[in-house]
Amino acid sequence: MSWSWDTKKAIEELVQGREWTNQLRDLLTKSVGDESGLELVGSEDLVIKICNTFSNTLSILRNSNYNHYLSEVCQKPMNNMSCCDGRKSEDSGESIKSSPSASASALTLKDRRGSYKRRKCVASRTNISSALIDDGYAWRKYGQKKILNANHPRSYYRCTHKNEQGCDATKQVQKIQDDPPKYETMYSGHHTCKNTLKPFPFIMDHNDSSKLISFSNQHDLPFFSSSSKEDYKPASDITYYNGSSSSDYILSPPHLSSFHHDGISGGLDSVADIDDFLSFNGMG
DNA sequence: TGTATTTGACCGTA
């Protein structure tokens, strides 16, 4: 297989462009985390859309004859969403538990309960939906808290693979309205768990390639599971903000239904999941 | 019996 110099150059430019845009997005995300950067929310959204354009183009190439060359170009890891993403609660109890020096500490594990640094910046992305969403990842609930001025408690979830793979992804779910029910889900951290995930076919819906994604073989999705007993369902009416607008990616109902497999369901819930997908496919 | 959830306690931050 041989490619023209122009084609190779175009791929390199795409990869480089995505890398630079991700770096810009990281900067903007940090700004958004500060009160002084609130006016940049729209800018961040725009950057994320640009990121999507790069990622989508690369994913198309990934499924083409340029796959091999793409793999060569995409050697170095892509910058994932930062800010809260990937942040380790380095002095949380679990970190202490895993630290060799901690065992020598006079403090017992019980004594160190709750010793962590409160995250200064809030969720990296938030969505509101009318139902609890099965976002495709396995979450373990580790806490629930009554929040001041909130009618409903907030539930805290971490990735099931936190211990085995050190995955730092967490999310907070809070019911914000009763009738009709609305749930706010705040994601922070980024999924670094991979061994339960494997590449799966990913094709753009040509009816509207900018907005629709479909998956050709749900049997390749063993990782779509939810350990939570709550009534999760793929959401068709999710409103995203501080991430991507609701128009960025829409999973059409037929495609969503194709996610169901032996009681397992899931879906890409946001831009970050698109990044995850690319990473899992060796493009990140 | 192993795994997930519940819930009160703990503690850093504002």
Added chain:
DNA sequence: TACGGTCAAATACA
């Protein structure tokens, strides 16, 4: 000092 994020023992569940 109140609030909120996390821990971990107790409990529930498959």
